[in-house]
Amino acid sequence: MVGIILFIFFSLLAILVCTDFMKYLVSGRRLFGYVTTRIIEALMVIGLPLLFILSEDRGLENNCCAVNIFFSPAHRLTIYTWIAACIVAFLTCSGRRLIFPPVIEVLLNVLLLIGIILNILIACHEQEFLWLWGNLPIGLLFIIALMENQKKLILHTREKGLSGDTFLTRTAWKVLSLSLIFQFPILLLLCLPVIMVVTSILLLFGQKPDAAVRAFTETYKHGFSQLDHLCRNVECGGHFLCSVAAKGHKNVVKPERLGVRGGGLIICNRQLLVANAFEELLEEHLPKTHKVIRRNYNRVGALIHKHYAVFDHKYLCDVVYLAMKPAEWLFLLVLYTFDRAPERRIARQYLGKEERKAIAEFRL
Structure with a gap:
């Protein structure tokens, strides 16, 4: 009964998010007010991933007959770190009115892009249509956050212009000033150094350099699982x-x-x-x-x-x-x-x- 109630609840939230996204594309305005929008975002971006982890990825033993194993237990710390980093980036961008220094702005946009990619990978790994009700609206919220960042940056440049004391800040401003179509491939390239830095930090906690890949592949009976042959x-x-x-x-x-x-x-x-x-x-x-x-x-x-x-x-x-x-x-x-x-x-x-x-x- 609890599972049915939660499914209906998050399904309704997913419909609201999709409607909000469509209205934002057409009019540039959100469907609800500031408070309601922030509550919906928190429930979808924090509540739903937490519910997913507690219900689908709480197992400790990884084998053919294990249940509740979505990410490989030995490598799930890496995925959890990325999920947490993307959530923090989204919450930082959500509803803010201030513009951060250009390097931080670029980093936030990179993490939002990684969050979108991670959502797509998780949806493919799950291989069930029902969880698209979670991955799709979360991805749409991240896209809205990217578009909102672009809009706020345009307003900021009109009021105060772009300025930078160093080559790094000037380059960051130039990247941010591009339209999203041209900004996207650059952000995609910038994902690589960010991934390298985070991976280097995770090495100190016993994670492997390719842990983000192994978290998906060293599992059983999922989209990217490579161990299914052991279950014959x-x-x-x-x-x-x-x-x-x-x-x-x-x-x-x-x-x-x-x-x-x-x-x-x-x-x-x-x-x-x-x-x-x-x-x-x-x-x-x-x-x-x-x-x-x-x-x-x-x-x-x-x-x-x-x-x-x-x-x-x-x-x-x-x-x-x-x-x-x-x-x-x-x-x-x-x-x-x-x-x-x-x-x-x-x-x-x-x-x-x-x-x-x-x-x-x-x-x-």
């Missing part, structure tokens, strides 16, 4: 040990049939079907206990993932299968003790809805 044959949320055991020699693990899980095919042996049937029974009658056991069992899956190549050896899978035999017998004992139709429950594991329904309705 990894069944998240499944019975990891039994799944691995099913890859052993056929005369040992005795595969029975193919099953369906997450839209893909998996090899099912008796041990895997029994284990899944036991978990289903446990979830039905003792949901809290099941949740605790599943959480701890997922840690086994994470351990297997880290050394998954080792489990490609059939003999090791045979050993795992045999080691799981006592657990399989225990699961069977529980099923035959507390379930009226244990074999029917076992038979319907990892089947489609129609097959499960047919087994449930079957009468001898």
Whole structure:
């Protein structure tokens, strides 16, 4: 319920921001007054990224079965630093009436441009249309901030003119005095030295020079993820040990049939079907206990993932299968003790809805 309310709330804010942007393009005026505009900007530029990080990027372990991992944990400090720097630049520009020294003005514009680029990258990495409701309005607000900076600078030059005591300040004024169309490629080039300075500082905190890239690529199942190939044959949320055991020699693990899980095919042996049937029974009658056991069992899956190549050896899978035999017998004992139709429950594991329904309705 809370998630739905937040989605509706920020969707309405996104619509207001888009409307505000269109009006600004047409008339050069904002849709709302000073206070209302600042509140909307704060909610979108501060509140929404914070909500995103807390909900989508709070995980600590980066693997195939991890949840809430959007940026690579080892490199997310770099991305968070850039997000914070861009937010500070935006808030500094938002609603101000004073003009800063030219070098600071150029730096603010560069950070605003980086913020726009970062928003585009995050939207592509997310690969879901819903988060464009966040990235799009934030990007539009940053564009408005750039245009507002240009407008304030024009007014400033008309009143006081441009002056500089050094070559650096004179050059900065010349860049700022250009129209946005010509200013954009120069600001894009100036992003490089700013990135180099920030990256050098982050090196002192253990970040790598390419951490900004690795934060996106060293992840799983996102737009720029480069580790998806490591997730082949990894069944998240499944019975990891039994799944691995099913890859052993056929005369040992005795595969029975193919099953369906997450839209893909998996090899099912008796041990895997029994284990899944036991978990289903446990979830039905003792949901809290099941949740605790599943959480701890997922840690086994994470351990297997880290050394998954080792489990490609059939003999090791045979050993795992045999080691799981006592657990399989225990699961069977529980099923035959507390379930009226244990074999029917076992038979319907990892089947489609129609097959499960047919087994449930079957009468001898």
